Amino acid sequence: MASLKDIKRHIVAVKQTQKLTKAMNMVAAAKLRSTQNRTERFRFYAQEHYRLITEIGRRATEVGTPLLADCPEAKKVLIMTFTSDRGLCGSYNTNVISKTLSQIRSFRDQGLASDLYVVGRKGYDYFNRYRLANIVESIVGETGVFDYDKAREVTNKLIEYYRDGQYQEIILCYTAFKSLTRHVVTVERFLPLVEDTHHHHEMVSFEESQNYTIEPKPRELLNRLIPRSLSIMVYRALLESVTSENAARMQAMDNASKSCKDIITNLTMAFNKARQAAVTNELLDIVNGAEALRG
Amino acid sequence: MSDKQFKLTVVSPDKNLLVDIPVSAVGARGTEGDFTAMPGHIPFLTDLKPGELWYRTNEGAHKMVSVSGGFIEVLPQKVTVLADSCELPGEIDEERANRAKQRAEIKIKRAHELAAKGLLTTSDEAELRRAEIKLNRAMARLKFIDKYRSRR
Incomplete structure (x- = not known):
């Protein structure tokens, strides 16, 4: 059985940990x-933007900007995956990584x-260590x-x-809040932007299509609208991921604080029992000694 | 509800300024000129210049919003403005706009001096273009404040 001193030391250590997890919990909550x-x-803005671009894109296939078309010859895809830079956030990173792997x-x-295009140190470390896929680029230590x-x-x-024609598809893998x-790990198609339906459906020309008037020239406008839409998608994926990360960390730290509390309760109980046992033993010694003296 | 009204939504990346507000007319400055959209307008899409966007509420009040570039989509029942940034008249920070204007002017002046000496690099040129855009935005904001004041 552990000595009184050992138990005491253990309790102090766990209390320190608890302070830490509580502080981290609060930081995560504030973030x-x-x-x-x-x-x-931003989600609302992004949704409106996405609605617009898919609407226009579907009708504007004849405008033919390369970003709306796909390149089926390419034999590769690019997965952009969003992980965190720091750990201690429960299964957050594990979930994203396993989704990416699947x-x-x-x-x-x-x-x-x-x-792979990896955002976040955790994802980079993982994929780099196990060499599961070729990392073309990574952003580490900048999610903040x-x-x-x-x-x-x-x-x-x-x-x-994408323009180089290396990739058939680019997808985003992030955690939606x-x-x-x-928090749901989500896979979203990034490029080509619009579902490739125009090969199957009859071509709808601009003039027929509900008379969508576009000023200035549709092509010019699309050339500006599309990159912006794409940046919005990337930014949104990042915001969602960071929010999920903080929520996951808050939860993980909350659980950790609770476990600390449980451990402290158990240890205190053990400490009290051990102390009582020691006191009883000493009493017994004294009583036995007295009995012996009395003869 | 009469059919003489539609819904206006104005959003920017960091703000949902107006969401589905019933209005009877919306006016804006597109790249091809000013226009006014009334309910039942044909579907229409254009990009916005920095400046003011106005709308008339059902009660007939004339209201203004300042936008600094973006896109506007007009549908028969709905107008959606995707602005780079948008502000209500009370929200504009005049001092900040003034400062931004000065900064941009200094940069533009410097770039022109460089250009006169033939020392303008491509990165300088890019910066000049950015400064011009910023100047445009600041001017639009200031003008908007002026206009709003005189109207009141």
Whole structure:
């Protein structure tokens, strides 16, 4: 049985850990509040934008910008996956990574190789260590300062890759924030932007299509609208991921604090029992000694 | 509800300024000129210049919103504005706009000096273009404040 001193030391250590997890919980909660607001506002904007671009894209197939078309000759896909830079956030990273892996597998079954564009140190470390896929690019240690400009930069790079015709498809793999306790790993198609339906449906020309008038020239406008839509997708995926990360960390730290509390309760109980046992033993000694003296 | 009204939505990346507000007319400045959209307008899409966007509420009140670029989609029942940023008249920070204007002017002046000496690099050129856009935005905001004041 552990000595009184050992138990005492153990209790102090666990209390320290508890302080830490509680503090981290609060930090995560504060971060969550600010990112959650931003995400929810941005989500609305992104949705409106997405609605517009798919609407126009479907009708504007004849305009033929390369970003709306797909390149079936390419034998590779690019997966952009969003993980966190720091750990201690429960199963957050594991979930994204396993989803990414299942994507890689399903593409392999279709005879397509996958390249990775990894955001976040955790994902980078994982994929780098196990060499599961070729990492073409990574952003490490910047999820905290990732802003819209950065998203635009990344998007431009992705667009370049796509224009080069290396990739048949580019997809995003990120964690969508549904509620404090529900984060869903989501796979979203990034490029080509619009479902390739125009080969099957009859071509609808601009003039027929509900008379959508576009000023200035449709092509010019689309050329501006499309990159913007794509940056919005990247930025949104990032915001959702960061929000989920903070929520996951908050939960993980909450659980950790609870476990600390349980352990402390158990240890205190053991401590009290051990102390009582010691006292009883001493009493017994004294009583026995007295009895012996009395003879 | 009469059919003489439609819904207006104005959103920017960090703000949902107006969501499905019933209005009877919307006016804006597109790249091809000013226009006014009334309910039942043909579907129409254009990009916006920095400046003011106005709308008339059902009660007939004339309201204004400042936008700095973006896109506007007009449908018979609905107008959606996807702005880069948008503000209500009370929200504009005049001092900030002034500062932005000055900064942009200095940059543009410097770029022109460089250009005169033939030393303008491509990155300088890109910066000049950005500064011009910023100047445009700041000017649009300031003009908007002026206009709003005189109207009141």
